[in-house]
Amino acid sequence: MSVKQPPSNPTQSSAALQSSFQTLLDNYQTTIPARVKLIDSFLLFIFLSGILQFAYRVLVTSYPFYAFAGGFGSTVGQFVLLAGLRAQVAPGRDGEFKEVSQERAFADFCAASVILHLFAFNFLG
């Protein structure tokens, strides 16, 4: 599958795209360990929750704006903290994280999430 020249043929490019996707999915299934997949599923859930909240704000109302801000802020916050944790436990982490072990990473994640939700909760009222 060579993509060196800009695709002049639309069907060729879309076919290339499709096969790239397929490779992506296959590699994902095979190379990623189970704990990272768990984190990924949680990430997906949070992402959907954030989208739902935003859609509600846009489509229905933004009336308790503080509530929306608190809720949306906590989804975004939890998402990135989780993404950071994923980076710290995924394979290939040892090169980058010399001073933080995986257990320490999890503890950091818990502490940071607690503080995040503390502030978000204070915001709701």
Next chain:
Amino acid sequence: MAPKVKTPAATPSKNTPLSTPTPGKIASDILAEQATVVDNDPLPAATITPRVRKLAYPLPTHISPTTINNTESLLRFVILALICGAAIGSRLFAVIRFESVIHEFDPWFNFRASKVLVNEGFYEFWNWFDPTAWYPLGRTVGTTLYPGLMVTAGVIWHFLRLINMPVDIRNVCVMLAPGFAGLTAWTTYLFTTEMSTPSAGLLAAAFIGIAPGYISRSVAGSYDNEAIAIFLLMGAFYSWIKAMKTGSALWGMITAIFYGWMVAAWGGYVFITNMIPLHAFVLILMGRFNNRLYTAYSSWYVIGTISSMQVPFVEFLPIRTSEHMAALGVFGLLQLIAFVEIVRRLVPGKQFQLLLRAFVVLVFVVSFAALVVLTFSGWIAPFAGRFYSLWDTGYAKVHMPIIASVSEHQPTAWPSFFFDLEMLIFFFPAGVFWCFKELRDEQIFIIIYATLSAYFAGVMVRLMLVITPVVCVAAAIAFSKLLEAYIDPVIPESEEELEEATAHQPMSKAKAKKIAAAQQNKPEFNFTGILGGKGEKGIFGLDTRFAVVSVLSLFLFLFVYHCTWVTSSAYSSPSVVLASRNPDGSQNIIDDFREAYYWIRQNTEKDSVIMSWWDYGYQIAGMADRPTLVDNNTWNNTHIATVGKAMSSNEDIAYPILRKHDVDYILVIFGGLLGYSGDDINKFLWMVRIAQGEWPDEVQEVNYFTQRGEYAVDERATPTMKNSLMYKMSYYRFHELFGGHPAQDRVRGQTIPSTGIQLDTLDEAFTSENWIVRIYKVKKEDAIGRDLKAVTSFEGGKKLKKSATSSNNAIGGKKSRPNM
């Protein structure tokens, strides 16, 4: 083997941390490394001649590495404690010379708010509405201040009461700034240790402990936001560097907590909000993105933003104003890049390119469209005026004269840099150069911080405070490298000795160089060009060392001398109390301000309204405890312009304004008798300009200048000037002091005409001892309905002139004689 291993021991942690990225290594590790480096060299031992390094001065050889480490730690601790002591001590001049009193203007408001906090509790403080400020509008204090400083003082006050050592709130407020200055010195030590060596850290702590640039805003008694803000700034930056180095979300959280506290404390937090994203952005551009940066930045941004939104004054600013958009933009960019990196690991190269292209195009289009829509619909506010004026320096004078009039907002003059920083400003570029040499991630931060703050410090005098920490850090790095180069006792081999040694041994030049480097263990200066070359580098003679080290020590002594002198003479004035010398040399305290404020407090009704220029509002509210019309908060430009118009108009125009606002007393500051140049006549033109901004038809600045364009208060003064309320109030009865001689205004250097000034609508109520503060009572309307001007004429014995206005002023309409 013993000699070869011994000599590297003579140069422990001083050298290696300069060239390795982990400065925290203890000496024993380094020794072990050195020993192994030499021992692992795969050469037959028989052919190596052990080369003993020469030392310029002898070092003790029998001390174990652990003892060296422990002694170093103890020394560092003691030195840091002494530095904190020096930092606190050099800020106490005002307290010792005068008394423990709150200085200047803004701290009086902070003090009043802190008193409300500790006396009435947190909820009262948070929801405080003050009807006595900005009469009759009032001010919702709870949502329009930065509560960080007051809450910190309140916490300390409660803690001291808890441990049964109660300190009254005034002393807590006065001594808060020196205490936090000691903490700042400690944090700067930690910060610089991350950048360079612990020795540089100690130097940086010492520099920032006594540098006048920081002292000016943190003397004992200066109870202002910057007192804790610089500590929080350095704390936030230190935690950010640690977060970025370790990639730990815990450090990111600590950065966010410092940042949130700083948002609560000072409006200058926007600097951190833009520094950290800029640093992350530069690292991305340099290709140094890694997951540590991602974790650190993301955890800082989310927790920091949500904590900053807890402060009522800030609330939704982080998502609605342009100053915060950079942080959000970099946040989004980081998410994008992290996602792309993950996908890249899963997909082989060529296919990845295709996916990447499609994805990037999609995201770019969507986000750009969103940004355009939001900005055009006004949902994202443009730069606030006071930040915009930093880029466009002419903006404030035209559009926001109040901001332009503050003396701290003027551009910095060149001598200020030397005055505030002495030799540090010379070492500062050298330190930044050293950061370029190694170019680790954290040193890029120093470079960015230095560049940005150098620009801001040049634009506004007040922002000298922001450049002081980075100047101290960079100067310490440069100074420490210089000292270490000349203190290091190892004498390098000269070129002939090197070649001789290598000629004896049958090995390649490369291996010889490797041994030489390992044995030498010197800081690599890496000069190029004329200073480069194949020979070894270092200092040869003892005399050179002595000369340079003694000169550097002299620099340090002079620095301390200069800083102490500057602190003592320039930055330790409480502004509330002035001091001068009597002819016999004894100190003469000028306490006019407090005398006048306390006169008001004891001799006026509880709810009498005081009008003065906005500078004195906080002091009047704090010391005299009376409602004021305008104060230093300057949030309502029209109200200030109203006061300006009243001050600069004649009595006929000013009197209705005064009555409409229920003004009972007017307060002016007059320095003409004493030579106090910060008085209201000198500020008068700003009153005129601000009033002109609101009423350009009624108040024109040109009318207050003479024909030739001079600002005169003597007989050349224009009629508008002579009839203005401010002029009359300042010079009323001034000529009586001079007993027939011409009345001399010592500030303007002009002679005031001796024809008496007549005040129709005001009565002089109080004049302080040195005529600095003058208070006038506003007369109520006449009981029988006469025009007040007519009243004074009548009492002066003049015949009543029947003019159209006076006959119509009778209550109920016109006077008419009964028909005969």
